[in-house]
Amino acid sequence: GENVEQHPSTLSVQEGDSAVIKCTYSDSASNYFPWYKQELGKRPQLIIDIRSNVGEKKDQRIAVTLNKTAKHFSLHITETQPEDSAVYFCAASIGPGTYKYIFGTGTRLKVLA
């Protein structure tokens, strides 16, 4: 079945440094890739997303890149701040035109002050 692999599972960076989280998906029909941030005990919040017709998208300190050929997509956070500390989940839509997602296993990001 379809799956999404996410790496690393934990990531510690110094404040101000960049953080990169990578995901690989298996379903070639996936065409939408959101990233969610989840703080402890809270609901996941959408932080950025990308569609398959775009290779890169940026929103201030956050960017996402997509390589459809390799079925890879990555989250890049620059100038990290302590409040960026959270668990980040990538996801891939299952098939085209669907709201159904498979989530990655999550990355616990710690930004050290």
Next chain:
Amino acid sequence: GAVVSQHPSWVICKSGTSVKIECRSLDFQATTMFWYRQFPKQSLMLMATSNEGSKATYEQGVEKDKFLINHASLTLSTLTVTSAHPEDSSFYICSASGPDSDSNYGYTFGSGTRLTVV
């Protein structure tokens, strides 16, 4: 923006009893709602897809008779955990999507329900 309300936020129940969790879209009509389960420090696992006015579609391995889903209106879906057991203790979270020209694929999560079965 789209708001999804989920109640209760936490519940403790005795083994063998049933618990109902509600998921409401407050400012939009949710044609589709999803129910996820999340164990501590793990990812979100999709349990079922709920479409208004039709039967829910369950993922492989999810018992439909144990996790009853009802989506009777465009703003409300309910998940009932029947005959709950300690192994059903988990964080249950819903999400909803609806017609949205700006974000056709993105959807909003509810705040989650932490279920503890004792």
